[in-house]
Amino acid sequence: GYTDPATFQGADADLGVIAGLSPAEGKIIIADSDPKWALSAFKVPAPSTSGNIMKSDGTDWTSSNTLNISVLDLSASTSSIPFPYGTAAAPTTEGFCYWNTSTDTLTVGNGAAAEELVTLDNTQTLTNKTLDANGTGNVLKGYGYITLRRPNNRGSATTAVTTTETDINYGMPTFADDVESNNYIDYFCEVPRDIDTAVDLVAWFKFRLGGADTADHDYIISMVSIADSAAQAGTPGNAINLSYSADASGASGDVETAGGDTLTDWKSNVTAGNLWMIRITRDGDDETNDASTVDSYPVELTIRYGWTQ
Secondary structure, three states: OOOOHHHHOOOEEEHHHHHOOOHHHOEEEEEOOOOOOOOOOOOOOOOOOOOOOEOOOOOEOOOOOEEEEEEEOOOOOOOEEEEOOEOOOOEOOOOEEEEEOOOOEEEEEOHHHOEEOOOOOOOOOOOOOOOOOOOOOOOOEEEEEEEEOOOOEEOOOOEEOOOOOOOOOOOOEEEOOOOOOOOEEEEEEEOOOOEOOOOOEEEEEEEEEOOOOOOOOOEEEEEEEEOOOOOOOOOOEEEEEEOOOOOOOOOOOOEEEEEEEEEOOOOOOOOOOOEEEEEEEEOOOOOOOOOOOOOEEEEEEEEEEEEEO
């Protein structure tokens, strides 16, 4: 129910009394000398004899100051604690702000009409809200995913597996199991125009086994960002090994995934809107990291990037 704001006002207190309060004892609300209430911002860092209360104008309280204060004990057993809201000149008399000590949420309203306010840290579901990413000063962030399936070209050590249109590997190159040099495929796409170059990129590469195989493979991803008016060429750099450990099944034709690795330094070496050449190389002659003796086929490359809008 409603309580007259005037009943909340405490007696004058000098600095010595205020300085003796610990922040754990509750929250202090400062009112001015007017009997109407105003909620003034202040902070209590750590109690000391010199005093730690800051006025809302940023100046220090001195030992000669006196304040009208009221202490709201948030450690009380009640589920919510009401206090008036508004300004000193025009206090609100028909509603309250409630701090729910059980859920750490702030609501505003009178009784059944109370609505929960959006706070910084609490988990909340927003409804009937429009988030305008194009509005001045508004920023939305998230993850985007680039999926690449058919490579644009291949190195000389890879071969096209079949010309049969009904074959699942139709037109796809084959990674050799025993060579690294020129054992690659290249994808071309545009560096996303909304890329957030403060966020690391991550890659996953799916491939198909060319035979029964339970040995490890080693795939390397590299790239080059190509500006306008530059040749569609260049040597890919910032190479990253994509993690893969074979499973126990390893049947011919099985699909496996290498990756989930952070593409270190990629975010610092791409430019939004540039042409992007991304290379996947199989290091088939690496006996330590690629002990497989069967060929493999590319299926799909996925790159996750951060976007800002």
